[in-house]
Each structure stands twice: as structure tokens, then as C-alpha cells.
Amino acid sequence: MTLHRRRLLQLAAGVTAGLAGGAEVSGCASRLSAVQAAAGLPGPSAALARAGSAGLEVLRWGLPYGEPDTVDPPNTAAFSSALIAANLCDPLLRLNPDYSVSPNLADYRQSDAQTIVFTLRSGVRFWNGDALTMQDVVWSLKHGFSPETVVGSAFSMVQSVKQTGPMEVTVSLQYPDSMFVQGMANLPGMIQQASYATKAGDALGSAQAGIMATGPFKLERWTPGGGIELAANPYYWNEAARPHAKTVQLLFTTDSGSLAQALVSGQIDGAYEVPAAVIPKLEGSGAGRLAIGEPSQLYLQLFAVQPDGVYSDPKVRQALCMTLDRKALAEVVYYGAADPNYTFINTGTWQTSSTPPAVRALWQAAYEPFEKVRSTWGSTAAIEQAKTLLKQTSYSGEQLVLGTLAGDATISLLAQLVQAQAALAGMNIRIEQLQPIEYETAQVEASARTGIDMMLSVGYNGTSNPAEPLLYGYLPGSPYNYTGFADKTVIGLIEDGMAELDPVAEAKLLIQAQSAIEQRYDSVTLLQIKEICYLRDGLAGAVTSFSYFAAPSLAYIGPSA
Numbered sequence: 001m002t003l004h005r006r007r008l009l010q011l012a013a014g015v016t017a018g019l020a021g022g023a024e025v026s027g028c029a030s031r032l033s034a035v036q037a038a039a040g041l042p043g044p045s046a047a048l049a050r051a052g053s054a055g056l057e058v059l060r061w062g063l064p065y066g067e068p069d070t071v072d073p074p075n076t077a078a079f080s081s082a083l084i085a086a087n088l089c090d091p092l093l094r095l096n097p098d099y100s101v102s103p104n105l106a107d108y109r110q111s112d113a114q115t116i117v118f119t120l121r122s123g124v125r126f127w128n129g130d131a132l133t134m135q136d137v138v139w140s141l142k143h144g145f146s147p148e149t150v151v152g153s154a155f156s157m158v159q160s161v162k163q164t165g166p167m168e169v170t171v172s173l174q175y176p177d178s179m180f181v182q183g184m185a186n187l188p189g190m191i192q193q194a195s196y197a198t199k200a201g202d203a204l205g206s207a208q209a210g211i212m213a214t215g216p217f218k219l220e221r222w223t224p225g226g227g228i229e230l231a232a233n234p235y236y237w238n239e240a241a242r243p244h245a246k247t248v249q250l251l252f253t254t255d256s257g258s259l260a261q262a263l264v265s266g267q268i269d270g271a272y273e274v275p276a277a278v279i280p281k282l283e284g285s286g287a288g289r290l291a292i293g294e295p296s297q298l299y300l301q302l303f304a305v306q307p308d309g310v311y312s313d314p315k316v317r318q319a320l321c322m323t324l325d326r327k328a329l330a331e332v333v334y335y336g337a338a339d340p341n342y343t344f345i346n347t348g349t350w351q352t353s354s355t356p357p358a359v360r361a362l363w364q365a366a367y368e369p370f371e372k373v374r375s376t377w378g379s380t381a382a383i384e385q386a387k388t389l390l391k392q393t394s395y396s397g398e399q400l401v402l403g404t405l406a407g408d409a410t411i412s413l414l415a416q417l418v419q420a421q422a423a424l425a426g427m428n429i430r431i432e433q434l435q436p437i438e439y440e441t442a443q444v445e446a447s448a449r450t451g452i453d454m455m456l457s458v459g460y461n462g463t464s465n466p467a468e469p470l471l472y473g474y475l476p477g478s479p480y481n482y483t484g485f486a487d488k489t490v491i492g493l494i495e496d497g498m499a500e501l502d503p504v505a506e507a508k509l510l511i512q513a514q515s516a517i518e519q520r521y522d523s524v525t526l527l528q529i530k531e532i533c534y535l536r537d538g539l540a541g542a543v544t545s546f547s548y549f550a551a552p553s554l555a556y557i558g559p560s561a
Helices: 003-015 028-038 080-090 134-145 194-203 256-265 274-284 314-322 324-332 357-374 378-392 408-425 436-441 466-475 488-498 504-518 544-548
Strands: 057-065 092-097 101-103 105-114 115-119 157-165 167-175 215-221 227-232 245-253 289-305 338-340 397-406 428-434 456-460 523-536
Touching: 057 080, 057 256, 057 274, 057 523, 080 245, 080 324, 080 436, 101 105, 115 134, 115 428, 134 167, 134 194, 134 215, 167 504, 245 338, 256 274, 256 408, 274 289, 274 408, 274 523, 289 314, 314 378, 324 338, 324 397, 324 523, 338 504, 357 504, 378 397, 397 408, 397 436, 408 428, 408 456, 466 488, 523 544
Parallel strands: 057 245, 397 428, 397 456
Antiparallel strands: 092 101, 105 115, 115 167, 157 167, 215 227, 227 245, 289 456, 289 523, 338 523
16 A cells, blocks of 8 residues: 555545444455455445335435425436335436436437437326326426426437427437436426416425425425425336335435435435545444445545636646545545546446447547546645645645535545645635535535535436536536636537437537547545445345436335345
8 A cells, every 4th residue: 555545545544534324434444354255245236126015115225415496307416316206206217327328208200310209108297186287298398408407408409399299299309319208207307287386486496385206206295404204106007116115205414424324224225425524334234235326427526616816727636636646545434435537527428238348449549648647646746746736836825615514424524534635735725515405406506506615516417428527517508617617629529429329429528528628627536436225134126326316216225025
């Protein structure tokens, strides 16, 4: 083990005492070996065993990212809100655990590269018993494609949405788009009742108005600050996803220690996005099963959130990155549930089971030079180089503010490690903890990021297409284009790549775009993270790949067979 990695392990041991409700992480070097090798963490999996046929009165589910701000699907880009929306609403298509797409509310055919025809399933009803109509589908798609929604900027290629038959709707695109079909198995493809949504107006998706949809659960009640209760939809059409639980209680459990204690004691039955800091406590509890799931589109990002200020200088950002040992961060903090990542686009996006070998080869060739250089960062030599680089900038010790999610022990530890490593190069970082609603709002509203220079966050891709992170992070109009990126050449490469339906041609263009962006260091993906899910003994059925995010995942959970 290198000197700088030992130093980081020792540093982590010093800052993690008492984290995760008594889950000691001190003595990290030996504990890591024990947890990863001897203790037998579960291998990656796409799903736990299927639940039996028995019902369940109440499923109590933890939300580590706290209370959502909305359940209106195309605005539910945060973890809590998206999980809820996916259990309330059905998308037109279904995203499977391996990221393939299959029919759901509709089947589809692509008559040409710019025309997608959806044929609606008959016999589907909303929670209130009303039949699903083509008008509902047309309204929902137009709503999802609207630039006023969080995901709408990704659908500027949509030219029209029209009913073209009694059970048929046709979407016409201005140009081909490699992401569109998979997107219809995700948030923008989720269907709501048009008349209900129109009546709700601006309150749609809120605790006051809610939504009306066709999913396996209906929104029974939402007590702001207290919790959310879902009830099984008596009209649900899909026998394969008919809920086992009569009631689901969603609990806002943002404090990692409290979450771990509630899971171990059985007060909460399970959770997705379990903080890695509590892995030792949960794995050793004997009260349930910890699942480390793949495939995953989760990643840890350090990203600039202002277009100006001291941190807008790419050299300052690079200097900070040069102090960080990504392999050590994965080892120290994630206990085998993450791997180092050395480019902006996370490695999991290029390595799904459906990725053509030729595309994987192109990606690997482009990735290796970045890995070779950046895998040495965090070393004593790299920190000295960071000091030299800072002398070429105007930075002179000014305080830089790093925003994080309050209560999350994993992010807290990561932020403290970033802070301590940066200090070795003479950089002054102050950690600003944001409450869940503040944190969620700061992701999409510039005014909520005032006074913050950078954020450390777990991000995700809704699809397995490498165009997605480029699209949301760098195209003008995206709420996630935090630094106002507007390079026409790079934007052209992204748009041309998205318009390529041949995956090899697409990959060549997107790799060119990524290579240019790598020199900016404004959005840096440090780790590729596996899904961490926990389910108490006696229950089964959890989808443990990150595809749970767009699936009726809570409906699958019930008593073990």
C-alpha cells in the first residue's frame, strides 16, 4: 500500500469515529480487508429472490434522501421523488434490470429513424377507476417534453405528439435520437390523467394536489415533514407487478445513524441508496440482507456550480482533483461497493451487457490514458504538482464552499476527505451541509446555489446511453449546465452523436466530446457506485440493480416464498 493511501486510511479513521450510529470504521486498513474479503459481502446481483404469493399488510420503506419536493414524474429527478413516481405511475415502456426495454402501457414500432408509433394497451384504469385514454397519453408526453420540466431539455428533438389512431399515438422527431426509446421507459414516459393534472395546475405533484396515475400504488396521504403513505391500486392492470403490500409507509430517514438503527431493529423494512458508511453495521446485524447491485448508473461527482468566481478557473479545479486518490476513496468509504472512475462519463455507462464489443473497445482505448495519469493523483508528487499549478492562478487561499447533503454519513466522510486532501495543496474548503429540500432544490435552481462554489453528490443516469450525462451536463438550457457551457464545437459533437442510431458512430462522436470536456474539470466523476439495498429477513423481491429507479420496485416486495 502506498504512503498516500495509508495516510488517507488513517485520516478516514480519525474522522469517522461514531458515524453510522456506532458503526466503528476506525482501524480502516484491517477492517477493509475483513469486510471486503472475509466477511463475504454479497456479489453484484440484479434482484433478490422473488417474493412468495402471500400479501403484506404494511411495508415500511426508508428514504435516505428525505422528503421529495414533487411526485410529478418529469420533475422527479431526485432519488426520493423518482422512486415514488415510479411506483405511482406507469411509463409507456418498461426498463428491465439489464437496461433492456420492453412493452408496458404500450408497445411501439419505429417506422423510420424519426417516427415512433406507440400502440396503447387496452383495459388500463386510473386509481379513480377512469379508463386511460389517448388524450391522457398525448397530454402526458407533451408535459414530459416541455422545456419547463426538469427533464424537458433532453427532448428538444421532439417535433410533434399526435393521436394517429383509436389506440395509437405517434411521436415525430426533428432528427434521430439514440436516447428517445429508452427515455420512454423512464420519467418522461410516465402517464398521468390529463383532466386531473389540468385542474391541479401549478400544484400538480405537490403534497396538496398530488397526481392521478395508473401505477400499482395510489397516493393515499402526504404529511409534509412526517411521511408519505401509498395504498395498493385496486384497478392495477399488470398481474406481474400487482403489489404484495396493501400499504407502503415512506419514512424520511436522512440521518445515516438513525437509518441504520431503524433497519437493524426492524422499524424500517428496507431502503434503496443505503449510505455506504453503514455497511459494517448492517452486514453484521443478522437482521436482514445487504445487496450490492449491478448494473448501476450511479456515480460520485464533484462539480462546480457557478459560472464565475475563483473556482471557475479550470486550473484551480484541476489542482483540487490532483489531490484526490480515487481508489483510496472507494476503498475507505464504500467497502467494495464502488470503483475508481477517471473520466466525466461513468464507466458503467460504457459497460452494460448490451454494449457492442466495438463500442467497448473504442471506450477502453480513450479511457486508458486518463486512467494512467489520474490514478497517480493523491500521491505526494501529485500534491506538489497541484501546488505548482495553483501558483499559475489567482487563487491565494480564498475559502471555497463545498455543498453536501446533511445527515448522510457517507457524503460527510467524503467531503471531509476532500477538504483534508485539498488542504495539503494549500486550498481552503468549507463544508456547507444542506437540508434535503435545500439540497434537492440546489440541484436544479441557480438561486439555491448562491454562496456555494462546488457540490459533492451521488448522481445517476436514467438510461445506459453515454449521451445522457453529456446532454444534461453540457447542452444549453439544461438545469444541470451549472457553468454555462456553450462551446459550439463540443455541443455539435454531442448533438450529432445523439442523432446517430449506429452505436459505433455515436460512440466516436461522444468520445470526442468527452475528451474536450475532460480539460475543464468542472464536473468530475470520482467513483462508479454500485446500488446498495437492504431488506429485512422474511421479505424478498427487491430489484437491486439501479433499474429499480424506473420500475414499480416496491410492488415486487413481499414475504419470502
